[in-house]
Amino acid sequence: MKKHLLLVITLLSASVVLTAQEKKNEKKADKEFISADVDKEIQGDTYNRWSIEVDFGQSKGGKPYADGYFASDPDKFMGGFQFNHYGIGARYMLSPKFGLKSHLSYDDIKKLPGSRSLDFKVQHIQLTFEGVVNAARLFDIQEGAKRFGMLFHFGIQASQMMPKMNTAAGSNKGRKELNGGIVVGITPSYRIFNNVSVFTDITINSNVRQHFNWDGSYSDRSNNLTGSLFTTSLGLSFALGKGKVHGDWAIIKDKKDKEIDELSNRIGEIETLMNDSDKDGVPDYLDAENNSIAGVAVDTKGRMVDKNNNGVPDELEKYIDKTITNNNNNNTNTATVTNGMLEQLINDGYVAAYFDANKTKPTNASADNIGFVLNYLKNNPDKSVQIIGYADELGSSDYNNKLSGERAQNVKTILTKAGISPSRLTIVGNGIDSSVDKNSEYARRLVRKVIFKIK
Structure with missing residues (x-):
């Protein structure tokens, strides 16, 4: 056995x-x-x-x-x-x-x-x-x-x-x-x-x-x-x-x-490239200024047309001139109304600086908008501006409060180095802007910003 x-x-x-x-x-x-x-x-x-x-x-x-x-x-x-x-x-x-x-x-x-x-x-x-x-x-x-x-x-x-x-x-x-x-x-x-x-x-x-x-x-x-x-x-x-x-x-x-996952990712990347955040007809991957004002003419790179380089988009400038001309032929009053129109554009948030996630340096596309505020302040030396920073909802409240304040401070530094007296500039860190869907990457881009209030 x-x-x-x-x-x-x-x-x-x-x-x-x-x-x-x-x-x-x-x-x-x-x-x-x-x-x-x-x-x-x-x-x-x-x-x-x-x-x-x-x-x-x-x-x-x-x-x-x-x-x-x-x-x-x-x-x-x-x-x-x-x-x-x-x-x-x-x-x-x-x-x-x-x-x-x-x-x-x-x-x-x-x-x-x-x-x-x-x-x-x-x-x-x-x-x-x-x-x-x-x-x-x-x-x-x-x-x-x-x-x-x-x-x-x-x-x-x-x-x-x-x-x-x-x-x-x-x-x-x-x-x-x-x-x-x-x-x-x-x-x-x-x-x-x-x-x-x-x-x-x-x-x-x-x-x-x-x-x-x-x-x-x-x-x-x-x-x-x-x-x-x-x-x-x-x-x-x-x-x-x-x-x-x-x-x-x-x-x-x-x-x-x-392989299927890779193809899906490629399709997703293409869809992302074809997004048009500011709805100016230029896809984001070609858009050098993806926060242009709605309705304002842009060039092939998505930049608002400003042929005279005065910081005001030409189409917006034409609208202001036409509005002023139709309502008042007095040159003195025209200047007052013009300043009022520009001030309204700034205060209503049409002019803003934008930021990448967790960054305190404005995007390159925001240079024109900061330049717009700079020109306004130079042409109106009796005016001051409040610079208000925001962040998206990702991260803790303490972190975003600090981040929004640093964004406002960086924009103030840019304007100061451009010749504006620091006494005319005040900063506020407003923390989180919860007005958009925090699960949307592109919606979050719109609240990572600094806006301006003329005083």
Whole structure:
């Protein structure tokens, strides 16, 4: 019987090695390794497939038993517990979802201390060859499960039973019998480190060639050589290989999905480039001044036309002149009305400086608008201006209050260096402007600004 057991073990071990070698020579699947955690990328283009598993726990023979012998204590919760199972195994994942494993275990099946069963003791050595299914990947929940995992395993097993003592039911001490059958189990797990995880395993064995009862006596013919064994255990799994994480935990995307994502990103970029924030007919990617006043003529680069370089767009200047001419032909009053119109444009927010996210320096396109205010102040030396800064809703209130104040201060510095006395300039940091949808990137651009109030 020793020879038979050795032959079975040799054949099963050879099958594991040959299968692993064949898979090693196959082409890589059309997959790409991304990371171990959804929110943390691990650099590398491979993941570990091999793992070594060690476990210990309890094995209980379900049936058959001779009269007076049993494994559980009816007076204890769950029938009682004793450590009598020790195992070691190896697993190789052919793909992120499916793999193979072999497991060698030793069980010391005996009377539960304190139970009313008669004494018995049986040595049980078992070797399994099984298929493995990564349930988390099979049901596509690995990203949500994060560090938790779940494996199903099922296959065939060969074992040797040997009574270690003579009993009233039979004197079979030292005799050995070979068994065979099927095995099925479930293995919940939790990853401690990238290549180390803890697991618990629940396995059921169904024998189809069991001659002995679990107490060591020969089984009755009516049992038809059947028997069952239940094992619960706790163990550690160690991943082997050059990769930084085992395939059980890696986030792996199909390359086709990646190509689709890249195409979607490109389309999104094109849509972004074609946006026209200030609705002047020039796409943002060509627009050198994407905050031009609505209705004012622009050139091919989106800049408001100002041929005489006086800081006032020509079309706006024509509108002011026409309005003034129609309402008053008095030159003195014309100047007053003109200043009033310009002051209204400034105070109503038509003239503003804009900023990129988390920046305190105005965008290049804001130079014309700051120049507009500069020209107004130079032409009206009795006027002063209040410079009011704003920020979008992203970030804390304290941060945005500080940011809006710094934006106002930078605009004041620009005007001061351009020749305006600091005494005519006051700054206010108004913090967050919540008038737009904070989830819209382009809407947020409109509130990262500095506006002006003429005093």
